[in-house]
Amino acid sequence: MMPPSVAGQPQPPLVLLLGRGSPFAAAIERRLAAEGYRVALQDAAAAPDEEVSPAAIVFAPKVPRATGLAETVVEEALLELEEALVAPTLVVRDLVARRGPDRASRLLMVVDWAVTGPPGATAAAAAMGGLVGLARSWALEFAPLGVTANIVLVGPDADPAAPARALPTLVRPPSAEDVAHAVAFFLDPRAGSVTGQVLAVCGGRSAAAMPV
Amino acid sequence: MDPAQRVLVTGVATGIGRAIAERLTADGYAVLGLDIDAAVPDGLAGFAQADVTDPAATRAALARLLEGGPITRLVNNVGSSRREYIADATAETQRWLVRLNLGSAMLCVQAVLPGMRAAGFGRIVNITSRAVFGRETRSAYAATKAALAALTRSWAREFAAAGITCNAVGPGMINTDLFRRNNPADAPDVTRLTGGVPMRRIGEPAEIAQAVAHFLEARSSYVTGQMLFVCGGLSLGPLEPGRNAELEAADRLG
Numbered sequence: 001m002m003p004p005s006v007a008g009q010p011q012p013p014l015v016l017l018l019g020r021g022s023p024f025a026a027a028i029e030r031r032l033a034a035e036g037y038r039v040a041l042q043d044a045a046a047a048p049d050e051e052v053s054p055a056a057i058v059f060a061p062k063v064p065r066a067t068g069l070a071e072t073v074v075e076e077a078l079l080e081l082e083e084a085l086v087a088p089t090l091v092v093r094d095l096v097a098r099r100g101p102d103r104a105s106r107l108l109m110v111v112d113w114a115v116t117g118p119p120g121a122t123a124a125a126a127a128m129g130g131l132v133g134l135a136r137s138w139a140l141e142f143a144p145l146g147v148t149a150n151i152v153l154v155g156p157d158a159d160p161a162a163p164a165r166a167l168p169t170l171v172r173p174p175s176a177e178d179v180a181h182a183v184a185f186f187l188d189p190r191a192g193s194v195t196g197q198v199l200a201v202c203g204g205r206s207a208a209a210m211p212v
Numbered sequence: 213m214d215p216a217q218r219v220l221v222t223g224v225a226t227g228i229g230r231a232i233a234e235r236l237t238a239d240g241y242a243v244l245g246l247d248i249d250a251a252v253p254d255g256l257a258g259f260a261q262a263d264v265t266d267p268a269a270t271r272a273a274l275a276r277l278l279e280g281g282p283i284t285r286l287v288n289n290v291g292s293s294r295r296e297y298i299a300d301a302t303a304e305t306q307r308w309l310v311r312l313n314l315g316s317a318m319l320c321v322q323a324v325l326p327g328m329r330a331a332g333f334g335r336i337v338n339i340t341s342r343a344v345f346g347r348e349t350r351s352a353y354a355a356t357k358a359a360l361a362a363l364t365r366s367w368a369r370e371f372a373a374a375g376i377t378c379n380a381v382g383p384g385m386i387n388t389d390l391f392r393r394n395n396p397a398d399a400p401d402v403t404r405l406t407g408g409v410p411m412r413r414i415g416e417p418a419e420i421a422q423a424v425a426h427f428l429e430a431r432s433s434y435v436t437g438q439m440l441f442v443c444g445g446l447s448l449g450p451l452e453p454g455r456n457a458e459l460e461a462a463d464r465l466g
Contacts, residue, residue: 068370069367069370077318078314078318085310129363133346133358137347137348142298196346
């Protein structure tokens with residue numbers, strides 16, 4: 001089904017998916033294509049292409065390697081963190097903040113479970129936490145433009161390449177398609193009153209935990 | 213000197229850090245300071261001057277402070293912010309704040325951790341912000357503070373079994389030079405927040421120091437991974453514009 005146009009975009013609307021290499025990129029691409037979007041898949045760290053006018057931007061960033069604090073090389077962790085935060089900032093600066101009515105009106109950040117602070121994950125926790133802080137700030141600053149910014153927090157069992165875990169989820173562990181379903185929800189023009197939110201797709205792992 | 217009473221406070225020369233140092237000195241701690249600015253409060257038990265955005269210089273300064281013995285309490289206070297609309301965002305702002313607000317904390321915890329592990333005791337307090345929930349005109353800053361909140365959770369779990377707690381204090385609108393510099397009194401994003409504080413005032417640095425002192429106490433031994441907002445109620449969400457004036461008028465009517 002073709003979605004209604006978003007903020008005056010010509011049909012079919014373009015989604016910029018900045019997540020080449022993400023374990024969820026393929027499923028997100030398939031799901032959005034099935035809903036009638038055009039999807040342009042690029043590297044998470046790609047520089048903004050000023051020629052394009054996506055209706056939505058989905059960030060599915062790389063997760064830094066998990067190491068304990070004592071083993072973390074701070075200089076390397078800071079460089080990774082800077083890259084993780086600078087790239088999406090420049091994208092929204094150029095494709096949202098500096099644009100007119102052809103700006104992207106849906107921003108979505110897909111973050112890893114590391115934001116919940118597992119032990120031994122200093123660089124990963126910092127990067128994912130930073131991205132949540134960015135997306136929440138976008139929600140506030142872009143609200144007057146009618147632009148929404150939300151976060152999908154993916155449980156630790158969703159990556160098919162990750163080792164199987166012994167801990168049970170409350171309900172079935174999420175698949176990449178479940179992540180794509182959440183992405184499709186936030187991109188829908190009918191989700192225009194939802195912004196600044198974190199939706200955990202985690203099989204219920206966060207159900208009895210403090211919110212991030 | 214009882215090594216358990218040595219506490220390192222970063223960013224000790226001004227603002228919230230200065231108030232924390234003064235409070236902890238008054239409480240009887242041996243307070244060690246780290247700052248780029250040498251105009252530090254009276255009564256410090258030690259001080260090292262360093263630009264904490266420079267990892268090598270920071271490691272050297274921390275090594276000097278550790279010559280006096282292990283440091284089993286740490287307040288990662290140093291930090292800054294820059295008011296910047298996303299339309300004007302630069303990589304430089306984000307890189308600076310990552311190094312200042314996050315690199316400093318990583319380096320300090322790394323330096324004091326062996327002593328805490330050896331003592332089977334440690335208290336780490338990270339100064340975050342209400343901006344962990346996002347802040348317009350401050351996205352680079354909010355990102356670093358949300359990252360520090362995630363680090364607080366991760367470090368709390370990583371060190372919990374060693375008797376080392378790691379918690380965060382999240383200030384709201386606090387009366388400091390940095391606050392005044394970054395918050396023009398008539399800007400809409402500022403009045404939305406200052407006008408929406410349920411306590412109808414901004415906070416004082418000593419009120420942050422009170423929360424920090426709580427987490428640092430030996431008796432606060434079963435609390436870890438938590439964030440205590442010291443914000444006059446603002447982290448509940450600002451009251452809508454005009455609501456405080458209505459409430460004030462109702463108060464006057466009795």
